[in-house]
Amino acid sequence: MDQFKSKVTIDQVAKAAGVAKSTVSRIINNAPGVKPATKMRVSKIIEEMGFTPNLMARSLKTNLRKQIALAINDIRNPYYPELAWAAEQVAKQHGYRLVLINHYGNPSDELAVVREANDMHVDGIIMLPLSKPKTLMAEVKKASVPVCLIGVYEEDIPADSVALTRSEGVLAMEHLIRIGRQRIAYVGRHYQQFRPRSRFSVYQKALESSFLKRDPAHVFLGPTASIQTGLEAAHYFYSLKDKDNLPDAVFTDNDMTAIGLIQGLLNLGVRVPEDIAVVGVDDINWCTLITPKLTSVSSLSTEMGRIAVELLLKRIETGPETEFRRVELEPRLIVRESSVKQL
Amino acid sequence: MDQFKSKVTIDQVAKAAGVAKSTVSRIINNAPGVKPATKMRVSKIIEEMGFTPNLMARSLKTNLRKQIALAINDIRNPYYPELAWAAEQVAKQHGYRLVLINHYGNPSDELAVVREANDMHVDGIIMLPLSKPKTLMAEVKKASVPVCLIGVYEEDIPADSVALTRSEGVLAMEHLIRIGRQRIAYVGRHYQQFRPRSRFSVYQKALESSFLKRDPAHVFLGPTASIQTGLEAAHYFYSLKDKDNLPDAVFTDNDMTAIGLIQGLLNLGVRVPEDIAVVGVDDINWCTLITPKLTSVSSLSTEMGRIAVELLLKRIETGPETEFRRVELEPRLIVRESSVKQL
DNA sequence: CTGTTAGCGCCTTCAT
DNA sequence: ATGAAGGCGCTAACAG
Numbered sequence: 001m002d003q004f005k006s007k008v009t010i011d012q013v014a015k016a017a018g019v020a021k022s023t024v025s026r027i028i029n030n031a032p033g034v035k036p037a038t039k040m041r042v043s044k045i046i047e048e049m050g051f052t053p054n055l056m057a058r059s060l061k062t063n064l065r066k067q068i069a070l071a072i073n074d075i076r077n078p079y080y081p082e083l084a085w086a087a088e089q090v091a092k093q094h095g096y097r098l099v100l101i102n103h104y105g106n107p108s109d110e111l112a113v114v115r116e117a118n119d120m121h122v123d124g125i126i127m128l129p130l131s132k133p134k135t136l137m138a139e140v141k142k143a144s145v146p147v148c149l150i151g152v153y154e155e156d157i158p159a160d161s162v163a164l165t166r167s168e169g170v171l172a173m174e175h176l177i178r179i180g181r182q183r184i185a186y187v188g189r190h191y192q193q194f195r196p197r198s199r200f201s202v203y204q205k206a207l208e209s210s211f212l213k214r215d216p217a218h219v220f221l222g223p224t225a226s227i228q229t230g231l232e233a234a235h236y237f238y239s240l241k242d243k244d245n246l247p248d249a250v251f252t253d254n255d256m257t258a259i260g261l262i263q264g265l266l267n268l269g270v271r272v273p274e275d276i277a278v279v280g281v282d283d284i285n286w287c288t289l290i291t292p293k294l295t296s297v298s299s300l301s302t303e304m305g306r307i308a309v310e311l312l313l314k315r316i317e318t319g320p321e322t323e324f325r326r327v328e329l330e331p332r333l334i335v336r337e338s339s340v341k342q343l
Numbered sequence: 344m345d346q347f348k349s350k351v352t353i354d355q356v357a358k359a360a361g362v363a364k365s366t367v368s369r370i371i372n373n374a375p376g377v378k379p380a381t382k383m384r385v386s387k388i389i390e391e392m393g394f395t396p397n398l399m400a401r402s403l404k405t406n407l408r409k410q411i412a413l414a415i416n417d418i419r420n421p422y423y424p425e426l427a428w429a430a431e432q433v434a435k436q437h438g439y440r441l442v443l444i445n446h447y448g449n450p451s452d453e454l455a456v457v458r459e460a461n462d463m464h465v466d467g468i469i470m471l472p473l474s475k476p477k478t479l480m481a482e483v484k485k486a487s488v489p490v491c492l493i494g495v496y497e498e499d500i501p502a503d504s505v506a507l508t509r510s511e512g513v514l515a516m517e518h519l520i521r522i523g524r525q526r527i528a529y530v531g532r533h534y535q536q537f538r539p540r541s542r543f544s545v546y547q548k549a550l551e552s553s554f555l556k557r558d559p560a561h562v563f564l565g566p567t568a569s570i571q572t573g574l575e576a577a578h579y580f581y582s583l584k585d586k587d588n589l590p591d592a593v594f595t596d597n598d599m600t601a602i603g604l605i606q607g608l609l610n611l612g613v614r615v616p617e618d619i620a621v622v623g624v625d626d627i628n629w630c631t632l633i634t635p636k637l638t639s640v641s642s643l644s645t646e647m648g649r650i651a652v653e654l655l656l657k658r659i660e661t662g663p664e665t666e667f668r669r670v671e672l673e674p675r676l677i678v679r680e681s682s683v684k685q686l
Numbered sequence: 687c688t689g690t691t692a693g694c695g696c697c698t699t700c701a702t
Numbered sequence: 703a704t705g706a707a708g709g710c711g712c713t714a715a716c717a718g
Binding site: 378402405 | 687688689690691693694695696
Binding site: 019020021022023026033034035038057059060061062063 | 710711
């Protein structure tokens with residue numbers, strides 16, 4: 001194992017160049033106070049020897065890793081790559097690396113993620129939390145570095161955050177009601193506890209305030225934000241005994257599930273949107289690539305990712321002194337074929 | 344910045360427990376030779392103080408990071424998340440963490456990736472290289488840790504590898520020819536240099552050996568494996584002056600581009616597969632979610648990811664002594680609606 | 687069984 | 703402008 005070309009150290013360079021390590025250190029860090037001549041000479045040797053500083057040794061000393069963690073649910077849901085991509089662009093621009101930490105939906109793992117991030121000694125953490133507020137609070141407090149939250153409504157958590165001005169559910173439900181749907185179902189993930197402004201809570205409230213029937217049979221909760229959950233939901237609705245009570249619309253937690261749901265419905269001979277209109281959340285790229293194209297509420301993944309990194313980097317610089325910032329974005333409904341036949 | 348809850352160190356624990364740090368070290372590493380009583384007592388203190396070892400300090404010492412890098416092209420192409428997911432499962436099982444490094448297609452960046460991985464002091468690197476053989480060789484040799492290659496045919500590179508027994512192109516072209524297509528086009532990425540067994544080379548050879556016309560106008564090369572490239576290809580073919588010479592089939596480098604291509608063709612009123620049959624490569628999940636469902640040659644992303652990690656971990660253990668291993672998988676053609684109307 | 691010591695590779699005063 | 707020395711947090715001999 002040690003026969004692999006071992007990394008050259010700053011000492012070796014110093015020795016080879018006949019200078020002290022501190023001089024080499026100054027050079028690789030562009031520190032002032034090195035005679036141009038020696039700088040040039042040593043730089044050449046550095047180049048020749050292929051020396052690159054051991055980042056871990058460096059950060060052990062400086063306590064700076066130039067690295068931020070992005071805790072996500074499942075990399076296989078395109079929503080996260082889209083967000084991560086945008087976040088990475090900004091991070092890179094500032095000389096930071098973005099490290100993804102997957103916690104496949106198990107909300108109890110969110111705490112593990114924080115611990116992991118602590119251990120890795122990243123400079124900051126971006127989270128898209130699923131936990132209930134109390135747990136989340138504990139998580140954030142356990143973090144030994146700044147945290148930036150995405151998509152969280154609670155206001156009293158010691159972290160910067162980016163969120164929407166209102167739940168995606170509001171736009172989705174408004175839309176379905178406006179186009180005259182009467183029996184609107186809900187398909188989504190099962191949370192430990194639904195936040196007051198969660199998509200599901202909003203769904204329930206919207207039904208009430210428009211005097212639509214709230215039928216427990218019209219709610220299907222799966223374990224993950226996946227195609228699979230959508231397929232299962234389709235079979236579930238189809239298996240309802242009371243065929244007259246089939247939903248005529250479904251508001252879906254997320255686009256992946258919505259896409260699975262549509263797939264499942266079509267397989268069962270249900271027409272979308274004629275028989276059942278479907279609205280998702282996230283507006284992932286694939287919305288326009290399936291048939292029918294999926295109506296969705298954009299949760300602004302790329303903007304969120306970008307802003308989260310910006311907030312976090314600012315916080316890393318300024319420290320916890322300044323007041324926590326909260327950026328709010330306006331969600332957008334994008335109407336496509338899965339909810340209205342003719343646009 | 345330093346007002347954030349600072350991490351507690353092994354010294355603090357040792358002091359608080361009234362033992363030497365080495366004892367604490369032995370305990371957190373489950374090393375033998377600690378009296379159960381003290382172990383119990385100190386463990387409790389560790390728990391109370393919330394101590395977790397600084398992984399960077401540890402690896403500075405042990406030269407082991409329990410971390411492997413996966414160098415990928417673009418996280419937004421679902422092929423990579425699928426592969427990364429599988430790789431991560433195996434890595435986690437062995438106590439390793441998987442770190443993704445994106446090098447958005449710029450093949451010259453592949454070298455940068457190796458350097459980056461070196462700097463990060465990961466224990467090994469998995470690559471899906473795009474570079475031409477000579478460059479690739481240089482890259483692998485620059486690595487200071489074991490490398491495992493995915494999808495490379497060259498045999499003389501000092502690295503373990505997982506690859507297919509034959510190019511995906513063989514299966515794709517066989518299929519298109521068998522179903523009687525005469526004017527088969529190619530859409531793909533532009534490489535610095537096409538390897539002999541690359542998809543494009545195989546495409547050309549297949550045309551020759553079946554005495555089909557090789558028309559330069561039937562080749563469209565884009566910069567990336569993206570939807571966008573597919574859309575552009577569709578417009579390109581449509582804009583050909585010689586309408587009688589439109590292709591009746593397209594072999595596409597990758598599924599993303601194939602999906603974009605189909606989308607573009609449908610928008611232009613071209614029927615798929617009646618007018619143009621389309622075959623992709625990778626067999627990403629989305630193949631079955633679009634309409635028409637995409638015929639594709641599976642490049643076995645999850646198996647590749649899994650095996651690559653296994654090979655790499657074995658190599659990390661054994662070192663460079665043992666001969667480099669090469670695992671070969673049989674590619675599979677999955678026929679769907681984009682190439683034949685009735686299955 | 688437990689403590690002492692000596693670095694891992696780097697940065698950072700403090701001298702020179 | 704450069705060198706010498708100390709230490710970041712941890713592990714790994716070597717003593718006791």
